[in-house]
Amino acid sequence: MRQTGKWLGLGYYILLLVFLQLPILLLIAFSFNDSVLLVFPLKGFTLQWYRELLQATELINAAKNSLIIGLVSSVAATVLGSAAAIAIARYNFPGREFFLNIATLPLVIPYVVLAVALLLMFQALNVELSLTTIMIGHTIINMPYVMLIVAARLSGFANNLEEAAMDLGATYWGTLMRVTLPISMPALVAAFLSSFTMSFDEFSLSFFLAGTQNTLPVYLYSQLRFPSRLPLAVTTAAVVIMVSVVILLFSEWLRRIGTGKPSRD
């Protein structure tokens, strides 16, 4: 009975794995395909698209913008979200429940609604759309994630250590910098990384809030309308995919040497 279950489970796992990975592998295969048309059978091996990628200044510029937006908005979200996390995890104050409700609201709002609201406000105030307006949008959607991740970590240990530090003469802010934040470091790094990934991939807010400067997803989207540009879009996809996988493997490796043993959690 248990044996049958095991084989059935394995079969299903492999089926689902193929279903999830095949489309990605397909994109990578087409990026090496010697044809403008994305159809089977594959024509032959070429690096032409990769060469063209290096010359696509607009695309490289968009990637640079995405990188800048990702970094700035993740730092902002991490700082603001952590401050909120310390407040809600360490203080019981009137309005705490209300604050928590408002601060987690961006988690459940469809991005298109938030995008429209921000767009209308910037328009009403005559603020020109730019990379900054996108950063603001991304900071708002990432703040609640940071807050929940860091608050969960802070709730995991009692504040004895902080009290001990202050009994020994550390100031409150000194304690925060030298005890609270270092203990929360894994959560802070995780929060920062997940914010960055989210920002780098985010499309809907960027689409509404972009001025003359594009982000990478917005640029790619604009290219999808022209069939002749599809190979380049697919090649960009392939590069982003391969870089993501390398980063993922690298961070996993860092985690392993960090803990000194293969991790199980």
Add this chain to the structure above:
Amino acid sequence: MENKRRLFTLITPPSVFLLLFFMVPLVIMALYAFKSSSFGPLFPLSLNAFNNFFSNPSYFVLLLNSSQLALLTAVLSIVLAYPVSYYLVFYTGSRRVILLTLLILPAWISYLLRVLAWKVILGSEGLLNQVLMSLGLIQDGSPILLYSQAAVLITLVYVWIPFAALPIFAAMERIDPRLHEAAADLGASPSVTFWRVTFPLTMPGVASAFFFVFIPTLGEWVTPTLVGGVSGIMYGNLIQDQFGRALNWPLGALMSMVLLVLVGMFSYVFNRFIPITEVPVSS
């Protein structure tokens, strides 16, 4: 006193940011719904957008349609993700994390790119059509799936399976294996154990999976644009249209408000039963 000042210092920056860039924009959006035209002054207030919206049943039909599609997407993603989580947690021992990582790897890849992959697969000379043709099931290379609601559903389910698997996997990992032993000792068959012990304990994971798939799907407009075509459009496309081609910002603002109210009611009811945002105080 000292404590109050510290709390104030901590809570003020995030609160001000939320107020300026979250609450105020939503209020401005609500006001925009009362404007008479996209540009020009707010006053005098007008009910043009409301008249337009409420006299057009096709908007409601689309909203209902999109809700159904979001519901179906959430249910299908969970149904597909549940057995695989079960297998990983209860059958693969210590290798389960690496196997899970392998499975949800695509979730790290840009959402837009994953949708693009499906556009390629479902296209008229894409993978699916070629397989069907070689099996003799269809004759010509017509894009049977691309630009339909089915294409939107397949693509969305594909996009969301990894996100549905994660909370379910986490909920299963928390189950104490001794509970299964106890159930078996008391004479429960495997299926009874599953339905009376395992399944109820995984409900919080299933619920949060449902929540985090259903809500974003309800506001979806990118996937329908890329693979759905005219017959596959969703309510989100309607909103986006008001800021693009149709250029009717008051109507777009109203449509967004309607979606926001709907999502708000849903989250409120949902949060009553399964609190997803509870954080204990430890001071």
